Amino acid sequence: MGALMRGRPLGPEAVLGLLEASVLYREGALLALSKPTDLPVLGHPGELSLTALLPALRRRLGLPAELHVVKAPARECSGLVLLSTSHRVTEQLQHSFTAARRRGQFPVTYSAVTVGVPAEAEGEIRVGLCWQQKGDTAVVAVPPPGHRSVTRREVKSTLTHYRLLGAAGGCALLQLQPRTAFPEQLQVHLTLLLCPALGDHKYASRVGTVLGEPFLLPPQEAPTSRTQVLDAELMSRLQLSPHHRLPLHLHLQQLVLPHTVLSAPHPPHFLCTLRLLGLPSPPLPPH
Numbered sequence: 001m002g003a004l005m006r007g008r009p010l011g012p013e014a015v016l017g018l019l020e021a022s023v024l025y026r027e028g029a030l031l032a033l034s035k036p037t038d039l040p041v042l043g044h045p046g047e048l049s050l051t052a053l054l055p056a057l058r059r060r061l062g063l064p065a066e067l068h069v070v071k072a073p074a075r076e077c078s079g080l081v082l083l084s085t086s087h088r089v090t091e092q093l094q095h096s097f098t099a100a101r102r103r104g105q106f107p108v109t110y111s112a113v114t115v116g117v118p119a120e121a122e123g124e125i126r127v128g129l130c131w132q133q134k135g136d137t138a139v140v141a142v143p144p145p146g147h148r149s150v151t152r153r154e155v156k157s158t159l160t161h162y163r164l165l166g167a168a169g170g171c172a173l174l175q176l177q178p179r180t181a182f183p184e185q186l187q188v189h190l191t192l193l194l195c196p197a198l199g200d201h202k203y204a205s206r207v208g209t210v211l212g213e214p215f216l217l218p219p220q221e222a223p224t225s226r227t228q229v230l231d232a233e234l235m236s237r238l239q240l241s242p243h244h245r246l247p248l249h250l251h252l253q254q255l256v257l258p259h260t261v262l263s264a265p266h267p268p269h270f271l272c273t274l275r276l277l278g279l280p281s282p283p284l285p286p287h
Contacts, residue, residue, distance in 0.1 A: 029086035034264040037247040040075040079252025080264040096258050106177035107256040109285040113249035116195035117172040121164040125189040128155040129182050139184045140219045160189045168278040199246035204228040
C-alpha cells in the first residue's frame with residue numbers, strides 16, 4: 001500500500017477497499033489495520049481522511065457500533081492503526097500504554113530507513129521539544145526544559161530508544177521505540193542523531209554536511225526546501241529521477257496490547273528500498 005496516496009490521488013471507494021483488505025486483527029471491540037502513507041487520520045475540512053472513512057468502513061465490515069481511533073501513525077507514516085467500537089475499551093488501552101511506559105516498557109515500535117548511520121549502535125534520544133512558529137510551524141529541540149516550562153506545557157520532555165538493525169552504503173535501518181508521544185517526535189529525534197529519515201521533506205534539511213561529515217544546523221538556518229536533497233550516488237542506488245519525491249520511510253510496526261501483540265507488514269516501497277540499499281528485512285521486535 002506504500003505510497004498509493006502520493007502522485008495519483010485515490011477516491012474514497014478505492015481507499016476503502018485498501019483499508020478493508022489491510023485488516024490485520026478483529027476481536028471483540030478492537031479492529032487493527034495497516035494504513036498507507038499520506039492518508040491523514042483527521043485531515044482538513046473536505047479532505048479524504050481515515051476518520052471520514054470510518055462510518056463507511058464500519059458498514060462494510062458489519063460492525064455493531066461506530067469506530068474511533070485508539071492509535072494511529074501520522075499522515076506521512078505507514079503502519080498499524082488500532083480502532084475500537086468501545087470508549088471503555090479505549091480508555092483501558094490508553095491506561096495500559098501509560099502504565100507500560102512508566103514501567104520502562106515500549107508498547108510502540110517503529111522502523112525507519114535513515115540517510116546516515118548513528119555513531120552508536122543503540123541508545124536514547126532524550127530532549128525537550130516544543131512548537132515554533134516561524135514561517136511554517138515546526139517542532140524544535142530546546143535545552144533541557146525547566147520544571148516551570150514543562151508544567152505550563154510549553155515544552156515536553158521526550159525520549160526515544162533506538163537500535164541499529166543494519167547499515168549499508170551510508171544508510172541504516174533503525175528500530176525506534178518512543179517512550180513519549182509528541183507530533184513529529186521521531187523525525188526530529190532522527191535529525192538529532194544526524195540520521196534523518198529517508199523521505200523526510202520537512203526536517204532533513206536540518207542536517208548539513210562539511211567534507212562529507214554531517215552536522216546539525218539550527219532550525220532557523222536550515223534551508224526551507226520542500227524536498228529532501230539526496231546525493232547523486234544514493235539517487236542512483238534508489239533508481240530515482242531528479243524530481244522523484246520519496247514517501248517517508250517511517251512505519252509503525254508493532255503495538256503491544258495487554259493480551260496480544262499486533263504487527264503490520266512493511267509497505268512495498270519500504271521493502272523495495274531495503275532491497276535496493278542492501279539492508280536486511282526488519283525483524284519483529286521482541287515484546
